[in-house]
Each structure stands twice: as structure tokens, then as C-alpha cells.
Amino acid sequence: MDEIFERLNGVFRDFFDDEDIELEPETTADDIDDWDSLNHITLMAAVEDEFGIRLSMGDVSGLKNVGELAGIIEKKIRQ
């Protein structure tokens, strides 16, 4: 799980071009300035690319925070 979090942190830093981002499980879109509904989908595509997974509608529609996203990724990778 730590490794997933670290890679996820890398994606977020790349995507927002901000080396200071430190993701916490509780992090939400409100905590990152540039994270809006328009670039959210591109961000999710970047996450999918990083982990080689596909996030389904069910996966992304109810996401509350980064911790939940990491949980879904972990489940998908283990499958």
C-alpha cells in the first residue's frame, strides 16, 4: 500500500507540476488548487496509465478521497 501511495504521489506531482504535493489518505480535490472537474478526467487517465489499470464508472463515481482511490488501485493490481 505504501508503494502505491508513493507512485500515486508521483503521478500527482507530475500532473500538477508541483514537487511539494504530499498526498494523505484524506486528501481531496479541495486540497489541491488546480484539481478541478475539468482536469480530473485527465488525472484519472494518468493514474490508469501509471498502474496499467482501467477504472470503471463504479470505481470513480463514489470516490471520496485519495485513500479510497489507492484502495481501488490496490484491489485492481492484486486481481
Add this chain to the structure above:
Amino acid sequence: MNDIFSYPFDSGFLLKKQKSIRKELKNDGKKRIPVKIAILCGSTANAVADQLELFLLNYGIEPQFYLSEYAQFWQDAMFPPDELTGFNPDIVYLHTTNRNIMRFPEITDSAERVASIIDSEFSHFRQAWESISEKFGCPIIQNNFELPPFRLLGNRDCSDIHGRVRTINELNRLFAEYAEKTKNFYINDINYLSSCYGLDAWADNTAWHMYKYALALPAVPVLASNIAAIIKAIYGKNKKVLALDLDNTLWGGIVGDDGVEGIKIGMELPQGQVYSEFQDYVKLHKDIGVLLTVCSKNEQENALAGLNHPAGTLRPDDFTVIKANWEPKDRNLLEAAEELSLLPESFVFADDNPAERAIVRGQIAGAAVPEMDGAENYIRILDRNSYFEVISLSDDDRKRTEMYKANAQRASLQKSFSDYGEYLDSLEMSAEIKPFLPLYFQRIAQLTNKSNQFNLTTRRYTEAEVEAAAADPKKVTLYGRLSDKFGDNGVVSVVIGRQEENVLHLELWLMSCRVLKREMELAMLDEVVSAAKSRGIEKIIGYYYLTAKNGMVRGLYESFGFTKVSETPEETVWELETAGYTPKTKHISINGGN
């Protein structure tokens, strides 16, 4: 930088790093053509604009975007909001997909009903195009349609008039016909793109239902790359020359070691077939105006022997320049560029050897150097990079190789004369210099976008703007076409001036470098002055704007006898009184006169 945008590019990387890539490109200090692009969309297009910006920046174009509200493409086209009118786009891109087809035929519909549905779908789009064209007069790029995600009738869906596959093919045919007969209208072929990408992967339902994207996000860079290819072609940023290595590029093996009989080409062996097919593909480029050159480490004799292999389709004659020697390839490429009077950055260098590619890439900024790995992939690698994207085909394009070869003949004739004037006379040159004619609008626009060296103001014009200048009574427009005993060079020089009372301001003065030192610029000057005088103009003002590439014409107006009015490092202004001007042309017969 170039490489991350070359096929096969990494979409995930481009999406993930778009922000930092954009920053790096924007801060690289390069001068780019600013272009205002209105994206009128039938689905969400924000990511499309983001990615398109990257590809365009890489092509030397700095886009500014207007995005319609979600799915408002038709309303925006028909009744442009103030924001769009104020934006005044240089290009309108209609990003629509099969999600924007309002009605498909139903199984119970009669043939007449089906025909009327297709007609009304098509008319809906045509109205939008006509409205845009009337209101903005700018180039339009329109997606055609990707195939539908399901086939209710199975295979019959493509043949039955009620089938969606048939309907979409029908609409795509109508779009293509419209594009064929409409200037400044270009199809962005997402039907082809989506099939290359894989339709199932392209038509991502999650992206649609969650975010109203009509294609999968990882496909967005592919789409953006294709749109950018059309836009850069409109702005004259296509490559012009395909420089080819020989050994293991045009044939298998090394002709110097294996001998002509030992190289692999021809239908006998699978390996030979691959190279034959590649030679056929390369040769086709001559017909679209691409110049071919050889850049090979070889003895000249062996190179020619290889190119005369009976099973090959390319012949030494197909190449405008053959550099087969042991000099470094970057030097050979630069020499070839000089011989052709073209910029090195207009070259694509195709070589199977990664070391040679690295040298050329390192030494020649702007030249395209694709990763030519695996002979069976050569065609796809060159093709998908859209180096030579054709937006229109002129007679000039088809004859270009001949024109450049005629230049080589002129050069060898020149050597036999001791007096340059005698040489010019021997060419028996005649020029046609007249106000813009509709026949040449396309070529004129092409020249304004392609000419960088002999270009005083480097103003770029679309075909629509050329047409507008020709129709403007305040504008003096002249094109110059030069022929000689070796052939017709076509339209090679363009001047546009703006009259303000009795003063003529020269907004554009350019000439193709293929007619340098032929006195053509003097012939143009004579005609400019004569056109000015006939309008009662007393003074002509010339402007020179310095760019990275137009140093050769810094002193042009001075050589014409203009007087300097003002000077800054970037700009000099010159003037000439028309009274007392005597024609300067000595060796060219203008418009049938002497």
C-alpha cells in the same frame, strides 16, 4: 523535445506531464506563429485543447483557444456569441462525433424516409459550415464520424439502408464530397484514426457517461496529433524533403560489401519484399511534391549501382541530390539543403542507424529524425508522423522534382559563362507579373507560409486572406511567375501593398529561394513602381522585420535605391519616391514585353 511527439508517442506520458511539457515549450524562447483556434464541440473538449496546444507548440505555432460551451457547436456556428465574434478565429475546428448524429434511420422507415433523414443530418452540418465560412472566412476543420459502437443488423448493418454503419459511411461520403469541392475546408479523419486505434478502445463508455468525452482519454493525444498535422500544413510547416540512407534503409544489406547482386530487394525473399514495398512508398512521394535526396556513407559508384538494381523501383533520377560519400551525414544534409535553397529544418532524415540519427538530431535543429527501427515498420513510421500532410495538390507540387532538377541544369550552364549577365540572357527568362488571380490564391497562400528567407515582413496569409487582399481596392497585389528555357518555375514571388492616399505601404514582399540571383526581384520592383504610379502614388514605404531566418534580405531595399527612414534592431523602414524611377530589369521579359 521533438521526440516525445513523434510516432509512436507515449500518450500516457503526454497526459501525465502535460503541464510541465507545456511550460518547457513555452519558455524555450522560440518564436512561434500565433493562431486563434475556435473549438466548437459536440462533446467535452478541454483535454483535446490541452493536448492540441502541446503538439502545435512543437510545430512552432502558438495557439489561443476559444471553446464552445458543452455540445453547443451548432448554435455557436449559426449564432456566434459575442465572445466568439470578438475572438475572431483564424481556424474553426468542429469536434463532433457519432454522438452528435441526431437521428438514425429506424428499421421500419421507408427508403424515402431514410434518404430524408440522411439529407437532414448532412444539411444540419452544412448549414454550420456555411455560416462559419460567411462570418469568419477562415479555414474549417471538421471531424468525420467514427463507426458506431454496435451493429443491430450484424454484418448487414453495412449494406442495409437502415444500418448505422451504412448511415455513417453515407454521411462520411457526403462530408468528403463537400471537402473535395470546398476550399479551406478540411476533414479530420477520425474514422481512420479510430480504426487504427481500435474502435472498442476509442469509444470508451466510461469517458462518455461520466465526463461526456466522445473518445477515451488515452486516445486524445492521437486525435490532437492529427488535428495539429492539418493546422501545421495550413501554416506551411510541412516538411519538404525526404533524405534517405541507402544500406539497410532502401535495401537490405550493404552494397559496398555484398555487391549489387547481394543486396536484398525484390519479390524473391520476404526481406527483399519489405524493401521493395518501402521503395514504392517512397517513390509515391514525388507525386505530392516531396523532394527525395540520398544521404549515404558509400562510394558514389556503389550507391548508383544499388539504385539501378533491376528489382528496385527508385532510380538515381528520382533524387534531386545524391550525397554518397564518407563525410559526416549532418554536413551532407546541410550541403543538400544549400543546393536546393531550402532550410535544413525542412528535411526528414530516414536512416536505420541510431548513431547517424543521433548525429543529425544533435546537429540540425528542427530536422525530423524518426526512429526507423525494423524495415517492416518504415512505412508506418513515416506515414503516421504526418510530415507531408497534403491539404491541397497544385500542379507545382506534382512537378516539383522536375523544377529542382532544372535548377541543377541551370547551375551547370552557369559554369560555362564568364559573364553573369550573359548567363542570365542565355536563360531566355520571361515573367508574368500581375494582380492576384483566383487561379493562384492557393499557391500564394502556400508561399506566404513557406517562405522564410527571402521574406521582408514574414506575414502569413490563409487562402481566405489572400482572396480578401485581392478584392480590396486599397491593396496593390502582385504575383510573379518566372519561366525560362529549362521550364516554368511557377509562381515564385508575391507582393502586397496597402495604399493610404498617395503612399504605398509594402506589407509583404517575398520570393522563393529557387529563383535567387535571377533578377526576379528587380522585375517585381519595376512592376510595383509601375502599379503605384498608375494609382497616382508618390511614395513607397518598405518594411524589413528581422527574424531568425531572413538575414539575406536585410539590405534589399537599400539595393533597390530606397532611403532609410528609421531603424531599430528588429525593424528598418525605407522609402522610395516613384517620380524619376527608371526600370531596372535587364534580363527578363515582363508580361510579353521586352
